[in-house]
Amino acid sequence: MTNQDTWPELPGYTDDILNKVFSHFQQWLNADLEGVETEDGREHLRIKWLGRKSGLLKQINDTYVQKTPPEFKKNVGHRFNAFRQSVEFELDPKKISKRTGIAVETLEQLGGGQSKKVVEKSVIDITLPGIRPALGVEHPLIRTMQEIVRVFEHMGYSVGVGPEVETDYYNFEALNFPPDHPARDTQDTLVVAHQEHKPLRDRLLLRTHTSPVQIRTMERQPPPVRIVIPGKVHRNDAADATHSPIFHQVEGLCVDENITFSDLKGTLDHAMKELFGSSVRTRFFPSFFPFTEPSADVQISCIFCGGKGCRKCKHSGWIELLGCGMVNPAVFEFVRGKQPAYDPKKISGFAFGMGVDRIAMMKYGISDIGLLYSGDMRFLEQFA
Amino acid sequence: MKILSAWLRSYLPDIEISDRQLADDLTLRGIAVEGVFDLGPGNGSLFEMDITTNRVDAMNHYGIAREAAAIYDIPLAPLDASLPAAKPARQSFPVRIEAKDLCGRFTARVLRNVNIAPSSGDVTQRFALLEQKVISNAVDATNFVTMAIGHPTHAFDLDKLEGGIVVRRARSGERLKLLDGTERTLTIEDLVVADEKKALALAGVMGGWDTMITPETKNILVEAAWFDPAAVRRSSRRHGLHTDASHRFERGADFAAAPIASALVSRLILAAGGEIEGELIDVIVPEMAARTIQRPAISLHLREVARILGKTANGHAIDAPTVERYLTALGVGMQKAAAEMYVAALPSWRLDLEHEIDLIEEIARLHGYNRFANTLPPFAGSVTELPWAAKDTALRRTLRAAGYTEAIGSTFCSATEAVTFAQQPNSWVPLGNPLSEEVGCLRPSLVPGMLSMLAHNLNREVDDLRLFEMGTIFSGGTERVQERPSLVVGATGTAIAPHPLATMRDYSFYDLKGIAEELLARFVTKSIYFDTFPASTGLMPSWLHSGRAARMVADGETIGFFGELAAPESQSRKLRQTVFVGEFDLERLFRRSLRAPIVRELSRFPAVVRDFSFTFSDAIRWQQIADALTLLAIPEMRSVEPREIFRDKKEASGQYALLLRAVFQAQDRTLRLEELHDWARRIFAALMELGGQPRFPLELL
């Protein structure tokens, strides 16, 4: 038992000191409670501790709390409050009852010696919403792009990237676009200002596809090449629900000896199954791109209806997803100047590309491409 | 393009397939039928086609019929181009090609005493199904033949001509009134069909007004020619005239088809009366013929077919008879030159076929892509990730864990924004053909885009925001554009999600600084500091509040700037609450390697906490205090941090009270009271050196 009626010094306001002081008073209170046996004795104690004018609580408040420098008030204050509640709980439960709405009987049932924390805990409104930590959300385009890239990484593809501002040479010429191809028209391509004095091939523009990276990669490294190229591209398209001047692509390139059209088919069929589920089927149609030959458009069986036909696939059972083809020998000829190993008689390859925006829009049911570039939280938080 | 199945069938006597099956089979061979519409009993179907630009030969009925014949291995009916015998002419009609580089062939046929009347027969019936307007037999005939075989022709009122035909470059400033009623001023790059006096038509694009067929026309000159694709494209584009004729000529018409087209048109006109005068005038430029109709045959190796296409679904490469059958059906002359090799003569209507690979594509196409096997190529290489992929991921993960959502903003900004946010003056990059003024430049910073996105949300009553974007920024001007990876972080509103039992707090500078520190903490750095400069120095970005922004420096390199958005920026964007934004140079940040966790031994001995309470003048910054304590070099001082700062709210005293907490711990022993006391004394001295006033005497510790 401690010397109950002493008033400890308060040499500072560190947690240690404060804890020491308040545990002294708690022990004092405990000792008083132990000694009481009658209701009268209890009433005496109530006045001793809770008396309005000169109760011990009032004195503790005057002696310590009131004199605390402001910066420590918080620390001292909450310890004092905790102690006050503990005194009230033992000696005047009605007071707590009044403040909290908890029946006196309940408090009495909880019994003396129980700390007030238990009481508080036992009565919280657990139906109030939780305090949720704010979690950041991955952007649906980044997520989709990474999903696609991961599928190809598992198939042995390395990741390649390149500049968003390209020369006409890398964006068009080396990809076998003839000089007057409509895609080169400024109606389709955004160009950097003041390029007129340069030769056509050196003029700067915003790449319209990530295909220039294919050329840059081949110029840098001899075959075999397996790369997948995610990236942002731009076209001179006015924005509407399905068009945006900004969009994203993932392209791929595989070059080696003996790469065949059936390898292209098998690779994309496998990748689409990895991406959309093993029941997905693919269908290839002849198409035309200057940099591939043969060229193909690829459809997958509708991921929503499994091919039976629904609104999402316009009742066809199929969704168009990819463009691809065997690398045109003319493209290898452009690269050969820097990497002689790209002899189209000895090596072959295939390339493919897909629109990330379109895939994300289809997968998540996004009806307006502009939402992807709006930073709208109401839209983005749905991807949490 | 609209195609009638009945018209196709007129060229395919043996076809037994339904229209729908035909449409599917064509589509799978790259002749895409986008829609099939039933035209009622006996009329067959209308196919809505989407033909790729390289296949101008298939932009007509006969060309598509040829594809069908090849697919089903059935005969394609020859065209009937026979004509009644011509009345002899006194002298043949004079035709001269002056622009030999732009016009490869010009045929002219004179029809006398024709009767300009409404069309009849196949023309009216098929035009009705195609909802094509009928005009008169002569005009309809040229349109009909274009739809039938794809070769544009033109009919002149012969009596309006002054002298023979001259195909020449226009004279600079020469004027020509076209069929659409517009008068055009020509340049020397335009090719015209003229007589000796004047231009009659813009070659390959549109006929002229003055020589058009009228109900009074008695004598006609039928033109069927071949014009250089590039010349037609240039004229068509320069004059903004995209016509059915120019569409076909600029993609490469059939050099050999001119006489046939002329005959077919003439037959249709003569059906209503009239006669041919003289033989067909056919002027050919040999150099152009060499480039088209007489271009050399190419060799096709079966080994190459297998090397490129691989295996079909039955496990074998495509065999020789199949190759031969497909290409022959497409009009390629197949000559076996060696055991595994053909010499292939190319059809005049397929200028897109030039190389061996083009023939290989035709083989794959006709076979049907889906009848090839799905194989996976063997792979023995290794996968390399981008050098900074892991760093990218680390930043994204850190930001998301801290509650920041990734956004993707515009690549563009206005010229005003470019000036404000460019890191160096005059380094921004304007576009030559922007969609509008507001998006006239490539972004020199991710900040304007972030501000737009924050504003977008605030304008929609979404007030608590934490966003980030990682992307490319552009500088260097228009000669050499430089690209740098950048990161922007933007936030506004409350720092803690609102809850009735949680204490609300507004997002502050220190929240953003915490993120900056957290990002930097992913990387290995030797030294880090934050500083700031007065607005007058120009060393801080003007878009930041000069008193509430900082620069982050790692190993002597500026990594980024962050803080409260400057009031003028905030006002001009009508942001109704304080916004915090920071941009970080990822190129610089990524020069550092990612920090790999290395675990330190945990001490088995107790830690001792000591609090120090001092009053300081406002002039003393935390960094000075921290530096002073670091200089003490007490290895056992595990941490020292500011716990509470108190400023008198009522009166500005120029002072603040600081409670700082130090934790001491040794790896090898329990700390002794004397050494703790010694350290406390040194800390007291260091703090008093900075002008700090202790609030409690040292002895009380």
Ligand SMILES: [Zn+2]
């Ligand atoms: Zn469906």
